[in-house]
Amino acid sequence: xxxxxxxxxxxxxxxxxxxxxxxxxxxxxxxxxxxxxxxxxxxxxxxxxxxxxxxxxxxxxxxxxxxxxxxxxxxxxxxxxxxxxxxxxxxxxxxxxxxxxxxxxxxxxxxxxxxxxxxxxxxxxxxxxxxxxxxxxxxxxxxxxx
Numbered sequence: 424x425x426x427x428x429x430x431x432x433x434x435x436x437x438x439x440x441x442x443x444x445x446x447x448x449x450x451x452x453x454x455x456x457x458x459x460x461x462x463x464x465x466x467x468x469x470x471x472x473x474x475x476x477x478x479x480x481x482x483x484x485x486x487x488x489x490x491x492x493x494x495x496x497x498x499x500x501x502x503x504x505x506x507x508x509x510x511x512x513x514x515x516x517x518x519x520x521x522x523x524x525x526x527x528x529x530x531x532x533x534x535x536x537x538x539x540x541x542x543x544x545x546x547x548x549x550x551x552x553x554x555x556x557x558x559x560x561x562x563x564x565x566x567x568x569x
Contacts, residue, residue, distance in 0.1 A: 427548070430449065430549040430550060431447055432445035432468065432548055432549065433445045433446055433532060433547040434446070434546050435545075436545055436546070438534050438542065438543045438544065439540075441537075442533065442536040443533075444531055444534070445532040445533070445534075448489075448492055448493075448494055448529045449530040450528060450529060451525065451528055452528065453528070460525065460530065460549070464552075465519060465552040466519070466520040466551055466552060467518060467549070467551075467552040468517065468532060468547055468549055469517050469547065469550060470484055470545055470546070470547045471513075471546045472510050472512055472513065472514040472544070473512065474543065475510060475511045475512045475543075476507040476541065476543040477541050478508075479540065479541065480538030480540065480541025480542075481504065481536065481537040481541065482504065482505050482507060482510060482534075482535075482536055482541065483534070483535040484503050484504075484534060485497075486499070486520060486530075487499050487500060488525055488529060488530050489527055490527050490529070491529060492529050494529060494531045497533055498527060499533070500524050500525070501520075502518075503518050520549070532547050
């Protein structure tokens with residue numbers, strides 16, 4: 424997986440109760456001409472779980488846009504609800520960015536957590552969907568240190 428630091432939306436972002444928006448946003452520039460990142464090569468937001476979710480709670484991941492750089496008053500483009508039991512440390516999943524849907528300047532993620540005591544630490548970033556490997560493999564490096 425290739426990561427671009429400028430496309431990182433959250434890095435080890437600790438979430439609890441209610442939720443939050445991503446710590447970073449992507450500025451798509453002026454509305455004219457529009458930079459519609461969902462057109463052409465499909466894009467996706469990749470989510471990686473850094474610290475497992477609490478056993479209870481509801482976890483909804485939303486890809487959003489806003490007129491404001493702090494993502495206040497966001498418009499939800501697409502979302503995905505994920506069971507807490509699937510949000511184990513190291514888990515990865517994607518949400519594809521819808522094509523021809525962007526109408527606002529700022530792009531990011533909103534996390535909605537509900538339930539008794541939901542907690543989660545997550546990293547999220549944008550990249551081409553075809554580069555989004557959600558089944559990473561680690562191979563031995565064949566180096567022996569003596």
